[in-house]
Amino acid sequence: MSKISGMSFDFDLSGTQIHADKMTLDITDNTTVAKTKGVPNGHTDGDVEAAGEMELDSTNYLLVMEQAKAAGSFRALKPFDITSYAKAGDDELKVEAFGCKLTISSLLDVDNNSADKTVHKLPFIVTDPDFVKINGVPYLTSEETAGLL
Numbered sequence: 001m002s003k004i005s006g007m008s009f010d011f012d013l014s015g016t017q018i019h020a021d022k023m024t025l026d027i028t029d030n031t032t033v034a035k036t037k038g039v040p041n042g043h044t045d046g047d048v049e050a051a052g053e054m055e056l057d058s059t060n061y062l063l064v065m066e067q068a069k070a071a072g073s074f075r076a077l078k079p080f081d082i083t084s085y086a087k088a089g090d091d092e093l094k095v096e097a098f099g100c101k102l103t104i105s106s107l108l109d110v111d112n113n114s115a116d117k118t119v120h121k122l123p124f125i126v127t128d129p130d131f132v133k134i135n136g137v138p139y140l141t142s143e144e145t146a147g148l149l
Helices: 058-071
Strands: 010-013 016-018 022-029 032-036 039-044 048-057 080-088 091-102 119-126 132-134
Touching (some): 016 058, 022 080
Antiparallel strands (some): 091 119
């Protein structure tokens, strides 16, 4: 039986299919326990944020740079949605991150003693109130995003 692995994923950045050698997406949810007299008594919803990083080979990095060139500069790239989709057998996983703004953290990492291909690291932050959806299920409630969408 086939299972989802890293090789199962495809990524779409603003209509351009990109192959990422590696990609992460982390959610920070500052929900915390509420206490009365030092004893847990429910919780309070905290603020949230999401960020990640893509590692691209030079071929895929140049696809992103074509979009940057069309925008006028790398920093002028508008935030875009990232859709990550995988299917293996009966298992499907679709993770969407909305309004992702790219930066560059590792423009070059060259080792002339290595046969490994060159990779470029592009961190991103999620900036849209739609935030993140997992298999179509939003992470945030509609009450949390009321008036923002």
